[in-house]
Amino acid sequence: MTLRILIAAAVSAGTLIAQDEPIKVDVNVVNVLASVHDKKGALINSLQKDDFQLLEDGQAQPIKYFTKESDLPLTIGMLVDVSGSQANLIDIERRAASEFFRAVLRKKDVAFLISFGADSELLQDITGSPRLLQEGLDHLRLNAGASYGGGPVPTANTPRGTVLFDAVSLASADILRKEVGRKVIVLITDGGDQGSTFTIKRAIEDAQKADAVIYSIYYVDPSAYMGRRGGFSFGDAGCESCLKQMSDETGGRVFKVDRSHTLQDAFNQLQDEMRSQYAIGWTPASDRKDGSYHKLEIKVADKSYKVQARKGYYATAGQ
Numbered sequence: 001m002t003l004r005i006l007i008a009a010a011v012s013a014g015t016l017i018a019q020d021e022p023i024k025v026d027v028n029v030v031n032v033l034a035s036v037h038d039k040k041g042a043l044i045n046s047l048q049k050d051d052f053q054l055l056e057d058g059q060a061q062p063i064k065y066f067t068k069e070s071d072l073p074l075t076i077g078m079l080v081d082v083s084g085s086q087a088n089l090i091d092i093e094r095r096a097a098s099e100f101f102r103a104v105l106r107k108k109d110v111a112f113l114i115s116f117g118a119d120s121e122l123l124q125d126i127t128g129s130p131r132l133l134q135e136g137l138d139h140l141r142l143n144a145g146a147s148y149g150g151g152p153v154p155t156a157n158t159p160r161g162t163v164l165f166d167a168v169s170l171a172s173a174d175i176l177r178k179e180v181g182r183k184v185i186v187l188i189t190d191g192g193d194q195g196s197t198f199t200i201k202r203a204i205e206d207a208q209k210a211d212a213v214i215y216s217i218y219y220v221d222p223s224a225y226m227g228r229r230g231g232f233s234f235g236d237a238g239c240e241s242c243l244k245q246m247s248d249e250t251g252g253r254v255f256k257v258d259r260s261h262t263l264q265d266a267f268n269q270l271q272d273e274m275r276s277q278y279a280i281g282w283t284p285a286s287d288r289k290d291g292s293y294h295k296l297e298i299k300v301a302d303k304s305y306k307v308q309a310r311k312g313y314y315a316t317a318g319q
Contacts, residue, residue, distance in 0.1 A: 029064060031281045033182065033213055033251055034298050034309035035273055044305060045276040054282055055297040065281030072279065073181030075126065076104070076111040077171040077212070081189035083117035083162040084144035085224040085238065092263055093188050093219070094137045100267040101133050104274065112175060116167035117143030118195075126175065161194035165203040168214070168246065172206035183212040184274065187246075188263075190220045190238025200242055204249045209314050215252040215273070216243035217266045251310035284315070291316050 034052075036044040049066035078101075080093055101111060105128065113124040113136040121143070124136030144161070168185065176183045185207065193200070207214055218240050225238075243254050253273070255266035280298065295312045 028287050029281045029283055030313055031065070031211065031279055032296060032298065032309050032313070034278045034280060034307055035251075035253075035276060036278070036300060037306045037308065039304050039306075043272060043276040047278065047300065051301050052278070052280060053299045053301075054280060055299070056282075056284060057294050058297075059285070061282045061284070063280055063282055065279070067279045068277070074104075074106075074109040074274065075176065075179045075181060075183050076101075076109070077114065077176060077183075077185045078111060079114045079116060079167050079171060079185060079187050079189070080140055081117065081162060081164070081187075081219075082115045082140055082143045083192070084142070085162070085190055085192060085221060086117075086219070087142050087144065088221050088223065089219060090140050090142065094140050096263040096267055097188070098134055098137055099264065100271070102130060103267075104271055105130065110179075112171075113137065114167055114171055115140055115143065116163050118161065118163070119143065120163055120167040120170055122170075126179070162189075162192050163196045164189060164191070164193040164242075165196040165198045165200050168203040169198045169206045172203070172210040172212050176212045177206075177210040182274075182277070182279075183210060184252075185212050185214045185250075186270065187214060187216045187243065188219055189216070189243070190224075191216070191218060191240055191243040192238040193242065200245060204246055205314070207246070207250045208310060208312065209316060211313075212250060213252045213310070214246045214250045215270055216247045216254045217257060217263065217270075218243055218254050219257040219263060219266075249311050251308055253308060280309075286315075289315055 036047060038044055045068065049063055052063060052066070054061045054063055078097060080097065082090055086093075105111060108128070110126045110128045111133055112122070112126045113133060115121050115123055123139050124132055127133060168187070171185055176185070218238070220238055240254065240256070247253050255269055257263050257266055284294070292315050293312055294315060296310060298307045298309045300307055
């Protein structure tokens with residue numbers, strides 16, 4: 001599992017031995033990130049280990065490691081929709097994303113940037129440099145229409161418009177799975193997918209195997225969905241339910257941009273969310289790495305609180 005998380009968790013739990021002795025960490029530990037909200041939606045960041053209960057496949061498991069997340073390393077994969085339906089929003093997305101990176105990234109934190117439309121493109125590989133991230137954002141360009149070949153995700157011979165699910169799989173399997181610490185995917189999109197090779201199920205699976213939390217920013221340009229009679233139906237605008245499914249299954253949430261909530265407001269909420277997470281680690285009863293899926297449920301003592309965490313994990317090598 002993620003060694004830096006486990007070491008930090010062990011420090012929090014007081015389980016590390018003296019500095020001049022070897023550090024012993026159980027590598028068969030599974031880790032999950034959790035956020036807790038009260039019934040009004042406010043974040044709760046003052047809970048302790050004994051406030052949580054963890055169930056794997058319906059069976060209670062002892063929590064072995066526990067820590068609050070604010071000081072643990074963070075890797076952010078920002079995925080920006082540059083398809084035709086987002087053409088009028090790209091400049092706004094560029095400016096808000098730049099401010100977000102400057103506000104969130106601290107020492108030892110890193111980020112990368114992927115744009116996706118007719119195909120997906122890695123605009124900036126993992127870096128801690130604000131300058132390089134800004135240069136990547138400067139290269140955000142409209143990428144619309146049906147096309148063939150080209151992107152790093154293989155979608156040849158398939159008409160494409162927005163390869164959202166491919167981009168999530170690329171970020172998860174090819175980049176984030178190799179990283180340690182907290183791992184977050186930030187999606188800025190209206191949720192529509194057209195022409196991906198991978199399904200939404202595969203995208204979720206790859207994110208779960210990478211221990212990545214997906215936060216989605218549902219951002220719709222109404223003019224891109226005007227009907228023949230000039231009308232507009234929010235039900236036809238992208239796919240908010242797709243974003244909710246990906247976020248819910250990985251322990252994230254959807255932030256909606258509308259007339260009363262700007263993109264910057266969404267980024268500010270996301271910052272607060274990432275600074276109020278808990279890392280919970282436990283040792284599964286079985287140490288088999290057979291690729292099987294195991295359901296997870298995390299509860300807290302206060303029944304009025306809502307826990308936000310991934311719904312399960314895959315027992316794979318390196319998990």
